[in-house]
Amino acid sequence: MNKKALPFPIGRIELIIMMASLMSLNALAIDIMLPALGLISDDFGLTGDNDRQWIVTSYIYGMAIGSILYGSLADRYGRKPIVLVTTGVYILFGLLCAVSNNYDLMLLARFIQGLAASAMGVLANSIIRDRYEGDAMARTMSTIMMVFMAVPVMAPMLGQLVLVFAPWQVIFVVLSAFGALALIWVLIRLPETLKPEDKTLINMVSVTSAWKSVILHRNAVGHVLASGLMMAPLFAFIASAQQIFYDTFDAADIFVFIFALNAIAMAFGNFINSRIVMRFGARRVSQSALLFFIFVAIIHLAVTLSGWLTLPLFVVLLAASMGMVGFTGANFSSIAMQPFGKSAGVASSFQNFTRTLISATIGGVIGLQFDGSTLPLVTGFFLCGCASFLFILWAEKGRLFRRVQTVVTKEQLSPKE
Template structure:
């Protein structure tokens, strides 16, 4: 079941990373600007954010299985529409649908884990989910870099449609219903808004959710700017860029794996604070060097790797602590986490393109701002929280 959930959870990094190396080519073929192409990433992230809010509500009302199957089925169609899009504007619309439908895999995977585990046990399960799902961002840029020369960016989206079909089969055959009927609630969006209001008024939950969202905000700031920073600023080839992107994704995956092994020894909160501190320090160094013109390629590459890798200590632990505050509304809690994560990504993706294609400064500033907000939120809102420490 966890393997199938990880496959569904992988839709976001797959659909995000696989076509990034084609950004410059897409800019030429669709006769648009860098910002115009980055809007396809923005639309995808916005769809993921909104889709999680809707799907999270439906999963608390109807159970986990039905929304998961529906969302992954629509993802197949959305991938085909992306491949066939004749203009940047229609591609933006198709990407929104792809994100909205793909949200089901992310929000329900987290909700299913929340149905089955608590505390350190949940942290381990979330870390394993991210490790297995982390194979996607390692393979996606390598696969995309290889495919873009052979089948073009349209072929990449057809491959994504095929992977979505595989996700549907995995969900159909391997994921059972984990939310009993007696724990489901009705009320639709009205109940969702009430649950969301209660969760957002809970200071520790809000602190962990902000840390989760803005931690990933740093990641997506880097992802949105990376095709131009690596290829235009530092002169990487398409293949070299794909390898570098894969190495950074591997760093996040490896740190998540280490987190799973040591969380029982060091504690969820200590590892969360360690990850947030490391991200902020590395992003600050990146920002200072970029602003002073000293961010040469040999320094930029390891600093970005270190920042992204440190997120592995933040993501699973912030998730486990947040959902521990909402045991009766796991779907809604998961939806809020996802909405923050990808809503911020939707905002940051076009912003990092406003500074042009030939500088790393906007990316570095966005990464530092995100990590600073994430760390400050935990300090200000969740310092006194002790809930969620139970071992399983």
């Protein structure tokens, strides 16, 4: 498919950084909170050790449910207006979290903030799909994810830095400030990537027809389900990371650095993927990474059950697993989006909804099993990896490591700056 140039000047690099920045608002809203979970729990007098995890999971559930809303709106009104409105809501409810004096009110505000911010992932996928397809889209998404992963590296450190000088409420003000910067950038620089002739009216017939086409596309739905299962252990780790490193390993002083190391591993996986995916294809790369993920999970589970697990070994094995997630995420998403052109918004919306709901639900359940050890988390990695592989096997009808050729234009390989 031959893609037209954007209607006003914005280079590929700026587009990548902008999309990564929008997507990073979600990672920032989750990861910056981790050093403050204990303080928030103490201030609100939470009685259950795992109750603090709802500060993270309530936001993620908002992300999951909100994803279903924005595809149809973006296909009708365009990508840019929806980004601006939802970013505004993200800012307002971040400020509401800062002034909440009731834990239930805070969780509700976090849920609505996640509900709005879910648009970022949906629309980033749609905008990139407007411009690229196939392996070119996978390469671009990997580059976006590589830039995006700078946020999980820095977010806990930023949260810890805020706590040195201010109470935990200021963290939510910082979130809203970053949201305001993103809103201004989008307002000034983002072109509308949806062509006028591709806009579709919102009606239940067209929406359900688009959803039906996504649900009944075996390869697409298989990769969405596999992607959700691969993200579930990541969400479980994020939800329970503060407890694992503070309580299990007594490593509170180096928590932010260990968390950053795992984010770097994911960023490195995305970087390598962006360099090799055009050569080997998204399927070959992601399926190889998935098998290695399962292999690492088996080793991790065996070491844990044997009682030999130490903090350094846990960090090494966790980083190896996170690196493989970096290879699978962008590739699975790109493969799932490949069949959908004009309906990219609805397809991305439904796929993000399904992916995030699966990962939030399963990841939340795994995180809440925390019992003072890493066994629930490690078991989750193994089971989710195996289930993900089975869905890929089903989606590909047992034919692994094949390559589906797509037409790649010169502009997709190197768009004009």
